[in-house]
Amino acid sequence: MVDFNIPIKGRKGFYVRMKFSHSNHKHGRNKEIINNHNFKRNSIIFYRAIKWFVWLFISFYLFISFPPLRNHYSPSPSLSSSSPLSSSSSSSLAKPRALAETQDTGSSFADADDVKIYVYELPAKYNQYWVQNNERCTKHLFASEVAIHRALLESNVRTFDPNQADFFFVPVYVSCNFSTINGFPAIGHARSLISSAVTHVSSAFPFWNRSRGADHIFVASHDFGACFHTMENVAIEDGIMKELRGSIILQTFGVKYKHPCQAAESVVVPPYIPPGSVRATAERWPLDGRRDIFAFFRGKMEVNPKNVSGRFYSKAVRTHIWRNFNNNRRFYLKRHRYAGYQSEIARSVFCLCPLGWAPWSPRLVESVALGCVPVIIADGIKLPFEDVVPWANISLTVAERDVAKLGSILDHVSRTNLTAIQRNLWDPNVSRALLFNDRIEKGDATWQVLRTLSTKMAHHRTRVSDQ
Numbered sequence: 393m394v395d396f397n398i399p400i401k402g403r404k405g406f407y408v409r410m411k412f413s414h415s416n417h418k419h420g421r422n423k424e425i426i427n428n429h430n431f432k433r434n435s436i437i438f439y440r441a442i443k444w445f446v447w448l449f450i451s452f453y454l455f456i457s458f459p460p461l462r463n464h465y466s467p468s469p470s471l472s473s474s475s476p477l478s479s480s481s482s483s484s485l486a487k488p489r490a491l492a493e494t495q496d497t498g499s500s501f502a503d504a505d506d507v508k509i510y511v512y513e514l515p516a517k518y519n520q521y522w523v524q525n526n527e528r529c530t531k532h533l534f535a536s537e538v539a540i541h542r543a544l545l546e547s548n549v550r551t552f553d554p555n556q557a558d559f560f561f562v563p564v565y566v567s568c569n570f571s572t573i574n575g576f577p578a579i580g581h582a583r584s585l586i587s588s589a590v591t592h593v594s595s596a597f598p599f600w601n602r603s604r605g606a607d608h609i610f611v612a613s614h615d616f617g618a619c620f621h622t623m624e625n626v627a628i629e630d631g632i633m634k635e636l637r638g639s640i641i642l643q644t645f646g647v648k649y650k651h652p653c654q655a656a657e658s659v660v661v662p663p664y665i666p667p668g669s670v671r672a673t674a675e676r677w678p679l680d681g682r683r684d685i686f687a688f689f690r691g692k693m694e695v696n697p698k699n700v701s702g703r704f705y706s707k708a709v710r711t712h713i714w715r716n717f718n719n720n721r722r723f724y725l726k727r728h729r730y731a732g733y734q735s736e737i738a739r740s741v742f743c744l745c746p747l748g749w750a751p752w753s754p755r756l757v758e759s760v761a762l763g764c765v766p767v768i769i770a771d772g773i774k775l776p777f778e779d780v781v782p783w784a785n786i787s788l789t790v791a792e793r794d795v796a797k798l799g800s801i802l803d804h805v806s807r808t809n810l811t812a813i814q815r816n817l818w819d820p821n822v823s824r825a826l827l828f829n830d831r832i833e834k835g836d837a838t839w840q841v842l843r844t845l846s847t848k849m850a851h852h853r854t855r856v857s858d859q
């Protein structure tokens with residue numbers, strides 16, 4: 393079995409866990425500075441006092457230790473502004489585990505195996521049917537919906553007893569209906585398929601109604617998450633599907649500002665790249681090998697972008713890249729598909745990762761995995777696992793409006809701190825965090841999802857009890 397206990401980075405962790413309703417605690421760890429057995433003998437007033445004290449202590453600790461990091465973690469404004477007492481008074485044995493526990497990890501790394509997840513077994517039409525229909529379902533850029541499901545099925549965080557579960561995973565594959573015309577996933581049926589799954593789960597089991605879905609997890613690995621549309625304006629208009637607004641959504645979409653498509657609780661996950669493919673490429677092209685391409689991009693890049701319902705693909709950023717650098721021989725820009733593109737990434741120093749319809753792109757993961765410095769051109773993008781992947785130290789960010797200056801920016805970096813960036817980027821822990829394996833490996837993408845979920849438990853409890 394996989395050992396989840398070691399934090400991914402060397403930073404010293406801070407960890408507090410309190411249990412109120414479950415005496416069958418898995419294992420005493422000395423990291424648990426408060427042992428639940430002490431609590432049980434004492435009166436409710438005593439634990440409220442302790443809880444207050446711990447909350448104050450955590451707040452103070454976070455305040456003095458990690459001011460710039462606070463926003464990434466569960467003690468969000470909504471949590472710190474609501475009284476922990478009011479939530480503890482509503483906790484009871486009937487509450488789902490995720491909602492009845494308090495856990496705060498500050499900026500430390502929680503144990504991913506502290507989480508227990510019940511994986512619903514749904515009729516094949518919601519998932520297996522699509523894989524049997526087309527094996528591509530498991531490999532394309534949205535395939536984290538399949539990868540996370542498979543990894544959970546085999547993992548030691550899976551529980552077969554829903555009463556023990558902190559979270560409930562609802563496995564619906566919505567990205568596997570490939571268009572016969574262009575090969576892209578047709579997601580027109582996403583809403584009805586998920587809605588039907590929610591109806592199934594909420595009528596066949598009591599757990600959805602108990603929390604109004606708050607401890608239920610879905611994957612929405614689309615352009616704009618659970619808004620299920622490729623065009624941002626339509627996605628925004630449609631909003632997150634009603635049934636999922638109270639649930640937890642694992643999504644590739646993320647921005648640092650308020651956006652209707654991240655109005656539900658969400659975890660930003662990396663786009664799916666089959667780990668075997670990048671590993672095979674990396675074997676042939678070692679990270680520190682010769683990189684004869686200075687700046688690389690291959691992908692859709694309209695020379696004269698079309699105005700589709702008032703919007704230009706990539707906000708015309710890709711077009712500007714093309715117009716400015718197509719004749720610059722240090723820029724290797726290609727507009728057509730090529731199966732061997734991963735070796736081009738492996739041969740490049742800088743890999744451009746401009747927005748498409750959505751800010752994120754699979755290039756982010758491929759560049760990192762193949763050691764090419766990602767040049768992120770997508771204003772406001774929220775990247776996956778920002779608390780463990782040191783994005784600022786392994787990539788460059790260029791504002792959309794500065795695309796014309798790319799040449800001088802990249803020159804400057806290659807003369808100054810390129811070596812430092814590459815050293816950070818080539819840390820194997822970084823690419824590990826962005827790849828989904830069939831079986832969870834410590835530090836991989838599914839593991840990071842579990843770790844993030846474990847930090848969310850306290851947040852959830854407060855959110856639900858405030859309703």
Ligand SMILES: *[C@@H]1O[C@H](CO)[C@@H](O)[C@H](O)[C@H]1NC(C)=O
Pocket residue numbers: 398399400401402819821834835
């Ligand atoms: C990578 O992660 C392991 C634990 O998973 C840790 O021991 C090691 O120090 C990390 N390496 C770096 C360079 O951070």
Ligand SMILES: *[C@@H]1O[C@H](CO)[C@@H](O)[C@H](O)[C@H]1NC(C)=O
Pocket residue numbers: 569570571572578580581
């Ligand atoms: C799959 O997509 C096609 C359009 O490409 C659509 O006509 C069909 O209804 C979809 N299938 C399902 C089951 O939603």
Ligand SMILES: *[C@@H]1O[C@H](CO)[C@@H](O)[C@H](O)[C@H]1NC(C)=O
Pocket residue numbers: 594595596597598601
């Ligand atoms: C949950 O609530 C829905 C709608 O109120 C209801 O139809 C369903 O039967 C309930 N489920 C259970 C298991 O009671």
Ligand SMILES: *[C@@H]1O[C@H](CO)[C@@H](O)[C@H](O)[C@H]1NC(C)=O
Pocket residue numbers: 699700701702703
């Ligand atoms: C794009 O098209 C919309 C109408 O669909 C129009 O209102 C808008 O002005 C156009 N934008 C540009 C920059 O041409």
Ligand SMILES: *[C@@H]1O[C@H](CO)[C@@H](O)[C@H](O)[C@H]1NC(C)=O
Pocket residue numbers: 781782783785
């Ligand atoms: C980034 O690098 C700087 C300087 O080397 C270092 O102080 C900082 O801790 C690094 N940040 C992360 C998130 O690793």
Ligand SMILES: *[C@@H]1O[C@H](CO)[C@@H](O)[C@H](O)[C@H]1NC(C)=O
Pocket residue numbers: 784785786804805808809812813
């Ligand atoms: C490298 O230099 C660029 C340009 O000066 C700067 O924006 C970036 O933060 C630096 N990165 C690191 C990891 O030092």
